[in-house]
Amino acid sequence: MGEEHDASVPEQSRTPGNLLNTYILAGIGFACLIGWELSAVFGPALPLLAFCGIQEATFLRIVSVFTTAGALVFFVVKQDWVFVHRNRLLTLGSLLALFAVANTMANLPGQWIPLWVSVVAWGLFGIAQASVMLYWCIFFSLIPTRRTAMTISIGAIGGTALYIFANSSGTVWLSLVEIAVLIVGSVGIAAFLSTHAPIERVLPVEEYHKSAPLTVPATFSVACHGAVYGFMSILICTMGLVPAIIVGASGFFGALLAVVWAYLGSKVEIDTGIVQRISLPIIVAGLLLFPFFDETGKIVCGCLVNIALAHSSIVTWCSTSVDNAEFQLHPVRFAAQQAPNWVGFLVGAVFAFALTFALAPSGRLFELIMVLFAVLVIVVFSIYGGNESSTKKRLNELLTSSVAPAIDKALLPDDQHAETARANNFRQRCDRVVEKYKLTPRETEVFYLLAKGRNAEYISQQLVVSSATVKSHIYHIYRKLGINSQQRLMTIVDDETSAPIDEGR
The missing domain is CATH 1.10.10.10 (Winged helix-like DNA-binding domain superfamily/Winged helix DNA-binding domain)
Known part of the structure; x- marks a missing residue:
């Protein structure tokens, strides 16, 4: 053994063929998840909500975010039960998203279906989104972690491409069919892989370590990330289809950077706290500059914010899945980490809805509100400081x-x-x-x-x-x-x- 081993870290230990096939299939399934999740995030401006105006579409999107947050809270409260019944519960829960697609298809010939039916359909869509995210994190927590980060990162890149493809066809019916395929593909692959996970890697639920909940500062930081994402996504959606597709597609660069971290592996130590410190100036710059530009400038600002948030989200996916697998942490803890994020997303989306459709402030007042929002982001991040010391201490105890x-x-x-x-x-x-x-x-x-x-x-x-x-x-x-x-x-x-x-x- 010589120094050449250090120089070839990315080529360490070839992955066995059967496990490599698992990673490849997981990458495809995760790409499907990202594709329809992005279609939901920017849904008010996309074919998924093409049957109604932007105000009603934004309202329905807020309904889905509310049920997503609620479902994640439920998963936290009943985490042992959820893990035991994960395959049937999360498969059926994830497929509820098809009701929203069917609702849009039924409304396209003429908006004849009552609003409350659409509200129910999008409420089910939110439950589906929470279910499929948890399903994938549980799966990644049950397989060897050698290629997990790379699989998630490349899957996010592929998912961004699928998002563009599904929403740029120019035909609403075709886009809806493609989104339905993404939903079924993501859920189907997750179900197949989960039911074929090596039995020796699935512990009895009582043997998993119960990790400590997020600290109050960390919870506020995660919620702040979600609030920025919800706020900015709604503002971009009000600008129309093309801006929504462009800003959503910009997440490609955030995913690409995550691929770099996964490739470097043990040469670098990247955690969620470091990523949040890196993303802060980019997010603040995007928020502060947004009200001072025309449409093109606003799209650029939206892209900056989305790149930072997409990168942070992917790194969180990677670190949570790997930590769960390495330290035998309860896989459903993912829901505990995501619940504050989606509660924040809900707050940000509601704020953007009120700002756009109810308050409609003048130019100077809008600029002031954006500045105050950016200051709030800085304050929350300053309090948290990207500090993950308590989490690391807990993991270190498991090692020692x-x-x-x-x-x-x-x-x-x-x-x-x-x-x-x-x-x-x-x-x-x-x-x-x-x-x-x-x-x-x-x-x-x-x-x-x-x-x-x-x-x-x-x-x-x-x-x-x-x-x-x-x-x-x-x-x-x-x-x-x-x-x-x-x-x-x-x-x-x-x-x-x-x-x-x-x-x-």
């Missing part, structure tokens, strides 16, 4: 409490010669695992001690490095091996006994 070092005693036979032979055998098995998974030299040092049953604190003292560094190495080792516990790592080493031992090593 894996297996006690007493395991070494079981490896000590009475005969000294047998002890030496066994030690050499152990080293050779470790060497084979290191070579197979392309661990870096520093990861290899940590790996040998983990295989002996040592915990993070002991390794930190032995290697004279900080505990944070050790925990980072443990995290990346687990990701490369596709495991989530030290016991599983030791089992992998034990399984190498069946391989022939190379006496010349």
Whole structure:
């Protein structure tokens, strides 16, 4: 092993064929999800709500956001029950989105269906949106994480392309059929993959770690992100079809940056807090400049905000799914993290609705309102500061409490010669695992001690490095091996006994 291993981090450990097929299929299904989710976000200006005027369309979109937030809160309260019944519950819940598509198709020849029917249809659409998001996060939480971030990021790029394709056909009927295909495709693939997940990776619900809820500052920060997204999406929708398609399509660049982070892997450490600090100036700039430009300038400002928010959203998807899988966190915790975001989206959308259709302020007053909104965003982010210390502390505790070092005693036979032979055998098995998974030299040092049953604190003292560094190495080792516990790592080493031992090593 030499320095060349560090230079080839992106090519580490080839993914087995069956798992690679899972990632590819998951990328397609997730792309379908993003395609129809974007069609919903900018729905008031798109074919999905083409049967009514912009004011009524915005109202129906707000109804769907309300039920999305409500469904996520329900999932949090009943998270164990939801996880146990996930396949039937979330499959049926996700398909409720088809009622909104059918409602639009029925209304196209003439708006003859009562408004309350449309309200019910879009309320069901919101429940479907919450269901399918949770369904996909649960699936990503049950598979090895080696390619999860890349799958989600590339899926988001593909989903943006599907969004453009589905809403740019020029024929409302065709667009609605395409959106229905995206809905069925996303739900169908999620259901297929979830029901075929490796049984050994699905724990009994009581064995998952229950993560601590978001802190109050973090909750406000997440809600603020959602409020900006809801506010800006409604303002863009009031400008018409083309601006809505352009701004929605700009999320491609946010997804592309997420692909870069996924490609670099362990070379960089990107979390939600860092992303939020990066996105803050872009979001504030877009909000402050929006009222001072003509239509083209407003579209550019909307694109800036959407790029930042799309990137933040994708990174949240990646980090939540990977953390769930790596640390055996309750998969339904995704709903707890998304509920504040959608409550914020609801507040932002209602504010934009009132600003556009009820208050209709003059130019200077509108500029002042936008400035005050931007200041509020800055204040909320300043209070939070992108601080994820409590989350990291919780995950670190899971790492340091894996297996006690007493395991070494079981490896000590009475005969000294047998002890030496066994030690050499152990080293050779470790060497084979290191070579197979392309661990870096520093990861290899940590790996040998983990295989002996040592915990993070002991390794930190032995290697004279900080505990944070050790925990980072443990995290990346687990990701490369596709495991989530030290016991599983030791089992992998034990399984190498069946391989022939190379006496010349």
